[in-house]
Amino acid sequence: MNPYPQLLHHGGATGVTGSCHRLQISDDRALLVDCGLFQGQDADHVDSFEQYKVNFPVDDVLALVVTHVHIDHIGRLPYLLAAGYRGPILCSVPSARLLPLVIEDALKIGFTRDRALIERFLAEVEGRLAALGYREWHTLVDDDRHRVRVRLQRAGHILGSCYVEVDTLDRESGKVHRTLFSGDLGAPYAPLLPAPKPPWGCDTLVLESTYGDRRHEGRRHRRARLKAAIERLTDVIEEWESIAPDFAKFNAGVETLDAVDMLKFLMEQHGLGIADFPEIGSKSLVSRILNRRGRELTRRHIQALSKRFGVSPALFFG
Ligand SMILES: [Zn+2]
Structure with missing residues (x-):
């Protein structure tokens, strides 16, 4: 045989x-x-x-x-x-x-x-x-x-x-x-x-069974958890902006932009768009932060940042 x-x-x-x-x-x-x-x-x-x-x-x-x-x-x-x-x-x-x-x-x-x-x-x-x-x-x-x-x-x-x-x-x-x-x-x-x-x-x-001993969360649930995390982040940023002293503003801008960059990446990864956040206001969280921060940053800083994040400097002025 x-x-x-x-x-x-x-x-x-x-x-x-x-x-x-x-x-x-x-x-x-x-x-x-x-x-x-x-x-x-x-x-x-x-x-x-x-x-x-x-x-x-x-x-x-x-x-x-x-x-x-x-x-x-x-x-x-x-x-x-x-x-x-x-x-x-x-x-x-x-x-x-x-x-x-x-x-x-x-x-x-x-x-x-x-x-x-x-x-x-x-x-x-x-x-x-x-x-x-x-x-x-x-x-x-x-x-x-x-x-x-x-x-x-x-x-x-x-x-x-x-x-x-x-x-x-x-x-x-x-x-x-x-x-x-x-x-x-x-x-x-x-x-x-x-x-x-x-x-x-x-x-x-x-059949490979790397995660065979547990159930994945549904995608809808994962999106909801991400959305909740983003909303928490908004609260933290707003609270922190109100107490940030002037001298910290530039660094604050950089850190906020880091967070925003990460946020955009996560949103893309999870297939989420601006339209998924109507409760944040007429403008998206991302553009609100960028507008506010954009006014505080000098042109030189903006150019350096736009190069770093690979986006147009116009984005920072909103
Ligand atoms: Zn793999």
């Missing part, structure tokens, strides 16, 4: 980080899904060198498929290449853009500051990246022994994230098998990401 395809885990199985799954198609052919670093509690009981080590064979790996570019899913990539992996790195189009940036950062923090070495390594990674469109089958192998196809579907977790369907056909036995690797899955109604669509079905499901 043909025992393939077979699943093996090089991480992400006894803990929630270090995701690395192997789909063994035959004695001499396999596919890897993710190659992440162990982090947090999972890394505590592994000695620091051991956790980076790629102590599994790489010669038989046809391709590495990356579900998304979080470090617990791609962090061991440098070590995979160091171990001799020379196959393609398959991922979505956005992931292909993001992956070199994340790896560059990981290299700088944990590996080397040598610019030439980093450049060489990134060139190697970029040369192996193959960006795949969502919802289309991509054939990896089609010969007299196997046909292996891969399809990426949106996972709604972070930009470029996907879950992966792998179809294998063993020509000798005629056995067809679909294995699905979930990667990390996001909840629906994210402001920037299309919601994940459930798969039709599969024969084997590899």
